[in-house]
Amino acid sequence: MKKVLKVVGYVFGGLLLLLAGFCAYVAAVGVPTYDPPTIPEITVEKTPARVARGEVIAQIQCMECHANNQNQVTGKFLNEVPAIFGKLYSKNITQDKEKGIGNWTDGEIMYFLRTGIRRDGSYAPVMPQYPHMADEDLKSVVAWLRSDRFPVQATKEEGPESELSFVSKLLTHTLMKPLPYSPELVSLPDSTDPVALGRYTADAIGDCYSCHSGDLIDQDKIHPEKTKGYYGGGIEMVGDGGKPIVTANLTFDEKTGIAKKYTKEQFIRMVQTGVRPDGTILRRPMSPRPMLSNRELGAIYEYLKTVPKIQNDIAKRNAELELQNTQNQKATAGR
Ligand code: HEC
Ligand code: HEC
Structure with missing residues (x-):
């Protein structure tokens, strides 16, 4: 019996040592670097139509994280990210050759947007990452980045480097990985099929599922629909004034989802304006999406109808958090 215990002890001790060694390694190495990739040679033709479409996508995606108060994509502090992940800053992606991405080739930008890997093999x-954005739409983003539009004009302004917490570093050795580059063409959805258009607009363009699912980190970027709690919401984020906020359940669950809450027309208006039919405001980090058309948002609504229903009572979670928050504030004030 004693011998067994001893063996168990050794095994356990050995595992702990291994774990400690792994943690020390992660702390020392930080974010892993990969082999410098072979970048495809792509030159994007910058047509006005592409610049216009690229601007729409940029307003939904890139501006949210990269634009400063003057509406230039100089990079900024990402304040909605919970503190356990560290202090995160985006980067200058203006046309500046030194501080921005003026020196990147079109191919390098497209490769990076698909995979998260820069030309030197470093990983962001x-x-x-945008594995499902159609080639045509990705090219539009590049065309916009290279255009004469105000937000992308060269500026030298630069934010501090991100300080990733140990948790974040650990995640880059486990759950967060670059995506493989596929040379295959990703085509636009059949725009006459509302479900296909809705799925594409929600998952590939709006990235709606990345906030409206069960976990901020543990997501299946290759098969979004396999992500845990897909469109069931429930991720806790940092809202205005540092207040916790939970993302909404967008499935058609009759009790806790949007099935009985909003008609298609109400849904479209609500997402475009950021105001619910009852006049309450959608709080940050949910921002209005006036750039999405009635057709695109109506299509998202049709697609959400086809997504497996999830029962997840967000109103209850929000109320609990609100209570906790006031109690914490009282406790701090009483000290
Ligand atoms: C959720 C926030 C977020 C969104 C949305 C976002 N980015 Fe970023 N981006 C970042 C962060 C953070 C970094 C810095 C990553 C790092 O240093 O590890 C970054 C880095 C980059 C870089 C690398 C810059 C460099 O000098 O290394 C490029 C290029 C870029 N983003 C382009 C874009 C484009 C184009 C879009 C829109 C299609 C976009 N980003 C959308 C957060 C975001
Ligand atoms: C950065 C994270 C984030 C992204 C991306 C995001 N949302 Fe949200 N969304 C939220 C949060 C947080 C709330 C809760 C707002 C509140 O409670 O005031 C919300 C609320 C909503 C609501 C209100 C639901 C209700 O029952 O009141 C709708 C509708 C919605 N989002 C649709 C979308 C769509 C469509 C997209 C993609 C185009 C999207 N969201 C992308 C974070 C996000």
């Missing part, structure tokens, strides 16, 4: 874990 916080930056979302």
Whole structure:
């Protein structure tokens, strides 16, 4: 019996040592670097139509994280990210050759947006990847980045480097990985099929599921629909004034989802304006999406109808958090 215990002890001790060694390694190495990739040679033709479409996508995606108060994409502090992930800053992606991405080739930008890997093999874990954005739309983003539009004009302004917490570093050795580059063409959805258009607009363009699912980190970027709690919401984020806020359940669950809450027309208006039919405001980090058309948002509504229903009572969670928050504030004030 004693011998067994001893063996168990050794095994356990050995595992702990291994774990400690792994943690020390992660702390020392930080975010892993990968082999410098072979970048495809792509030159994007910058047509006015592409610049216009790229601007729409940029307003939904890139501006949210990269634009400063003057509306230039100089990079900024990402204040909605919970503190346990560290202090995260995005980067200058203006046309400046030194501080921005003026020196990147079109191919390098497209490769990076698909995979998260820069030409030197370094990996940007916080930056979302866009594996399902159609080639045509990705080219539009590049055309916009290279255009004469105000937000992308060269500026030298630069934010501090991100300080990733140990948790974030650990995640880059486990759950957060670059995505493989596929040379295959990703085509636009059939725009006459509302469900296909809705799925594409929600998952590939709006990245709606990345906030409206069960976990901020543990997501299946290759098969979004396999992500835990897909469109069931429930991720806790940092809202205005540092207040906790939970993302909404967008499935058609009759009790806790949007099925009985909003008609299609109400849904479209609400997402475009950021105001619910009852006059309450959608709080940050949910921002209005006036750039999405009635057709695109109506299509998202049709697609959400087809997504497996999830029962998840967000109103209850929000109320609990609100209570906790006031209690914490009282406790701090009483000290
Ligand atoms: C959720 C926030 C977020 C969104 C949305 C986002 N980015 Fe980023 N981006 C970041 C962060 C954070 C970094 C810095 C990553 C790092 O240093 O590890 C970054 C880095 C980059 C870089 C690398 C810059 C450099 O000098 O290394 C490029 C290029 C870029 N983003 C382009 C874009 C474009 C184009 C879009 C829109 C299609 C976009 N980003 C959307 C957060 C975001
Ligand atoms: C950065 C994270 C984030 C992204 C991306 C995001 N949302 Fe949200 N969304 C939220 C949060 C947080 C709330 C809760 C707002 C509140 O309670 O005031 C919310 C609320 C909503 C609501 C209100 C639901 C209700 O029952 O009141 C709708 C509708 C919605 N989002 C649709 C979308 C759509 C469509 C997209 C993609 C185009 C999207 N969201 C992208 C974070 C996000």
